[in-house]
Amino acid sequence: MFGDLARLFSNQGPINWDVARQTAQWIATEGKSESNADPLERLRMEELIRVADLQVGEITGLSTSVAGGLLTVLPVTRADWALHSFEAYRPYLERLAESLSQSPEGAGAGADPASELVGDIGKVLGPVLLGVQSGYMLGQLSRRSLGQYDVLLPRPPADQLLTVPSNLIAFVEEWNVDADDLRMWVCLREVASHAVIGRPHVRARLQEMIEQYVSSFEMNPDAFEASLGDLDPTDPSALQKALGNPETLLGAIQTDAQREVLGRIGDLLAVVSGYVDHVLDTVGGRLIGSYEMLTEALQRRRVDPSEGERFAGRLIGLSLDRDQYDRGAAFVSGVVERAGDEGARRLWLSERFLPTPAELDAPGLWLARIDLPD
DSSP, rough: HHHHHHHTTTOOOOOOOOOOHHHHHHHHTTTSSSOOOHHHHHHHHHHHHHHHHHHHHHOOOOOOOSSSSOOEEEEHHHHHHHHHOOOOOOOOHHHHHHHSEEEEEEESOOOOOHHHHHHHHHHHHHHHHHHHHHHHHHHHHHHTTTTSSSOOOOOOOSSSSEEEEHHHHHHHHHTTHHHHHHHHHHHHHHHHHHHHHHHHHHHHHHHHHHHHHHHEEEOOOHHHHHHHHHHOOOHHHHHHHHHHHHHHHHHHOOOOOHHHHHHHHHHHHHHHHHHHHHHHHHHHHHOTHHHHHHHHHHHHHHOOOOOHHHHHHHHHOOOOOOHHHHHHHHHHHHHHHHHHHHHHHHHSSSSGGSSHHHTTTHHHHHHHHHHOOO
């Protein structure tokens, strides 16, 4: 027992990644064993990804490869999805941990001894708690993600796209849709998202803003002390509620700086989402027999985020509500009405062409600006 405790609190940096991985796997599988993905599933998805690759490249004019290779699909279990995704989330979670480990303003000389004690406890428990919450977030995300871009997080440059067959099957059964139509829809969505977010300036802008967001949390020792005192470890519902709320368990509070950057993240994600939806509407109607019914079901699902998606919104800043989705769709629609698909393609040519918040509500203004000389 003491050996396990020693490993639990051993120094692994700002986050205990062993705890994170174990938590993610347990949440993803609900403590049960998972069957490996059927090899035939990979063959089906590989066939569809070739079609999606060709169609998306034709309408967007973008390279669908971000690492110079050929797009491939890797069907994985929920637990494997979570483990693969740690690489993408890790730098932001570690920056968050560093931000929370800094002493709050006013700490030091004359500080309340009780607060100092809680701060010391926090330094010991912090890596474990962040490990638990990181694993909880990724485990929850794995339980509903159809691919790797359900949350529009820039991932390390690679041309292998993840899908989760068990979640595809669950969606088919829940909504009574055609399985092959859903596979095609997911391939189109994944390839289009991959092509847009893989643009170097889009990736860099999004990474920079996420970094600013996670770096701006502040630690509230009073909230941390209260969360430790109020938590009943014998009550599973209380524990789950605490794990799903970083502000409660970590004592992390959102700042004005975060709220400002959160708006900018939302603006960029709204444009990306609106453009990907436009690509899907253009291509999907030709390739997917039940496209309209399927899209309606998936859009309903999108505006009803899962626990993992809500957690990612609070912890990383990546979330959109219905109004933001509608705003991005209206902007892209306005651009296409005025300048066609060629005009919409210009969104991704350079950082200068990304719309400002004011232009999101005035696509004509954006078109006028990008035609001005540099």
